[in-house]
Amino acid sequence: MAVSLPESLSETHFEWLGSRYVGKVRDSYVRNGLRVLIATDRLSAFDRNITTVPGKGQVLTKLANYWFERSSSIVENHVVAVPDPCVMIGKEAAIIPVEVVVRGYLAGSAWRDYSAGSPVSGVRLPSGMREFQQLSEPIITPSTKEPMGRHDVPISEREIVDKGIVQPEVWEQVRSHALALFAMASKDVMGRGLLFADTKYEFGIVDGRVVLADEIHTLDSSRFWVAESYEQRLRDGEAPEMLDKEPIRRWLMERGFKGDGPVPSIPEAYRAELVTHYIKSFERITGTECQIDTSPPHARIEHNLRAYFNA
Template sequence: MAQTLTKTDFNFPGQKSVYHGKVRDVYDINDDIMVMVATDRISAFDVILPKGIPFKGQVLNQIAAKFLDATADIVPNWKLATPDPMVTVGLKCEGFRVEMIIRGYLTGSAWRDYQAGCREICGVRLPDGMKENEKFPEPIITPTTKAEAGHDENISREEIIAQGIVDKADYEQMEEYTRELFKRGSEIAAKHGLILVDTKYEFGKRDGKVYLIDEIHTPDSSRYFYADGYEERFAKGEPQKQLSKEFVRQWLIENGFMGKEGQQVPEMTDAYCESVSDRYIELYEHITGEKFDRDAETADIASRIEKSVTAWLEARK
C-alpha cells in the first residue's frame, strides 16, 4: 500500500504552537502565518479511524486550494501558497465561533428533523409537504456554534447576534459571502455534472477584515449529488447517487460501528484502505475535472513536507 501520513511533529522556523485536529495539523508561525497540513487521517462519527488513507490529504488540500483560488474575487481568503501537495500556508485569522452551513436541498440531518415534524431549522421556516432530497426554493443558511468538544450545536442568526457571538455587521457580511460562495460552487459543480447539495464555510477576521478560512467544497465538508439521474431518482423516491465520504460512514454502520461506547471499529485492511483511496481520487477528478497527480508519492512524506515548508518560510523572510 502507498505510504500515508497520520501523525506530524514538525518544528518549523518561528513555530509558536501546533494544533492537532481530527484530520489537519495546524502550525502557528510567529502568530502571523498558519501552516495547515492535511494528513491522511480519516474520521467518522467524531472518531479518528485507526488507519490512514493513501492520498486523502493531498486530495482534500488540492481541492480546497483550487476552490479558494476560484472564489478569491468574491471574498478575501487566508491562503498564501501550497508549498507541498498536502500543505496550505496562509494568514492567521481570529476565527469566528460559528460555522456557516448552507443547504440547497432537504437531505441528511435536516431531512431527519423534517421527517420528525420539525418545520424550523436555526430560525428558518420550512414549507410543508417537502420530500427527501427536494430542492429548496432558495438555499437556506443553518449555522452552528463551534464546540470546543463534542458536537456543534444549531443556532439561529438572531441568537448569534443577540448573544454577541458575532456582531451584526460581521454576521451579515458572512451571510452574504456564504450565499455568493455557494452560488459559485454550484456553478462549478454543474460544469462537471454535479449538484452541490450542502456545504460549510468558516470565516475569521484579520486587521478588521472578514476572511474565508479553512477548506471549502471538499468531499469532507460538502455533499454532492450526480446531476445525471437526479430528477428520475427524486420522482421515484430513490436514494441519490452521492459524491461525499458518506460511503465510509455506510461501511462502518454496516459493520456495527456508529461511534457509540463499546462499539469496535471494523478491521481496515490494506485492500479496504486502497479502495477508499481510489474513491477519494475519483472524487477529486469529478469535482475538479482534472486528472489526479500521484507524482508526490514518496517513501518519506514528513521529510518532503518539512523541506518544502521550511524552504517557503525561509524565502518569505
C-alpha cells in the same frame, strides 16, 4: 486480493515549526502570524477517527486551493502559500466561532432535524418535503464550533446576533459571502454534471476584515451528488450517488457503527477503494487530472516547510 497502498500521513510532529493544534483531520501550527495547515490522511466520520486514506490530504488541499483561487473575486481568503501538496499556509485569523453551513438540498443532519419535526437551525421548512429534495432556495443553517470531542450544535442566525456571538454587520457580510460562494460553486459543478448539496464555511477576521479561512468545498466539508442519476434514484427510494464522505458513513452504519464504541476495522481493499474514490471525485469536481505525490509524506513536508521558512 493483495493491496499495496502508498504510505499515509497519520500525524505530524514538527516541534520546530511552532505551537501545534491537532484537529480531526488537520494538524496546524502557528508561526509568525501564519497558520500552517497540514492536511493529514486521517478520515473522520461521526466525529471519530476511522482510518487513513493515503493521498486524501493532498486531494483535499488541492481541492481547497482550487476553490480558493476560483472564489477570490467573491471574497478575500486567508491563503498565503501552498508549499507542499498537503500544506496550506494562511494568515492567522480570529476565527468566527460559527460553522456557516449552506444547503441547497435537504440531507444529512438537516434531514434528521426536519424529519423529527424540528426547525433546521431556526429555519422552518415547508411540510411534506422528502429526503434529498432540493430546497426552493439555498438556506443558511449555522452551528456552533465546539471543542474537539463535542458535537457542533445547531444555532439560528437570530441567536448568533442576539447572543452577541457575531456583530450584526459582520454576520450580514458572512451570510452574503457564503451564499455567493455557494451559488458560484453550484453553477460551476452543474456544468460538470454534479449537484452541490451542501457545504460549510469558516470565516475569520484579519486586520479588521472578514476573510474566508480554513478550507472550502472539499469532500470533508461538502456534499456533491451526480446529477444524471439523481431523479431516478429518488424515484427508486435510493440515496443520490455521492462524491463525498457519505459512502464511508453508510458502510460504517451497515456494520452497526454510529460513532459510539469500537470503530470497525477497515479492510485494505476498501481503503484502496476510498483512495480511488477521492481521486476520481477531485477529477469530476474540477474537471482536471489529479496527480498524487507518492514520496514518503513526512520527510517531504519537512523538507518543503524548512525551505519555505528558511529554517
